[in-house]
Amino acid sequence: MGNVLIVYGSTTGNTEWVAGQLSEQLKAAGHSVQTAKAGAIPAAGLCEGKDLVLFGCSTWGQDEIELQDDFIPLFESFDSIGASGVKTAVFGCGDEDYTHFCGAVDAITDKLTNLGSKVVGGKLKINGDPGDSTEAIKSWGQGVISAI
Numbered sequence: 001m002g003n004v005l006i007v008y009g010s011t012t013g014n015t016e017w018v019a020g021q022l023s024e025q026l027k028a029a030g031h032s033v034q035t036a037k038a039g040a041i042p043a044a045g046l047c048e049g050k051d052l053v054l055f056g057c058s059t060w061g062q063d064e065i066e067l068q069d070d071f072i073p074l075f076e077s078f079d080s081i082g083a084s085g086v087k088t089a090v091f092g093c094g095d096e097d098y099t100h101f102c103g104a105v106d107a108i109t110d111k112l113t114n115l116g117s118k119v120v121g122g123k124l125k126i127n128g129d130p131g132d133s134t135e136a137i138k139s140w141g142q143g144v145i146s147a148i
């Protein structure tokens, strides 16, 4: 059984819903799962003792990538989360009509890689209503589970 943490930033509830789906899937696979809003968990040592940390974040802004509001302070403290050597995975909701579709997922993945984390499962980028992407979410969740 793995010790899994899901941390998400979500303004209108889409990424939060995906976090809930993934939590259920991981629990059903026998893992211990803690879920936290990005603004409600201290950055320091966040990854310590975890077998896998999932980061979920929606993307905002127009011409530039902006992370979801709650996630910004956490991201600014990412150097302290203890990501080196820890498995992580990144997901998020966005809209393909924007220049940087799910740019937050790219930014978080790049930062985790630079910090020495092993980012698993590829990037889960969801366009529009996540309720229309349940199969893609399940399939990604399965890939992440098999990487634990």
Ligand SMILES: Cc1cc2nc3c(=O)[nH]c(=O)nc-3n(C[C@H](O)[C@H](O)[C@H](O)COP(=O)(O)O)c2cc1C
Pocket: 009, 010, 011, 012, 013, 014, 015, 016, 057, 058, 059, 060, 061, 062, 064, 065, 066, 068, 093, 094, 095, 096, 098, 099, 100, 101, 102, 103, 128
């Ligand atoms: C002002 C505004 C800017 C946005 N900018 C982006 C963007 O740059 N890239 C993107 O993929 N989606 C963008 N979106 C779409 C949101 O990320 C999308 O609605 C997402 O589902 C919100 O997820 P959340 O409810 O988890 O916060 C934008 C939406 C708004 C209203």
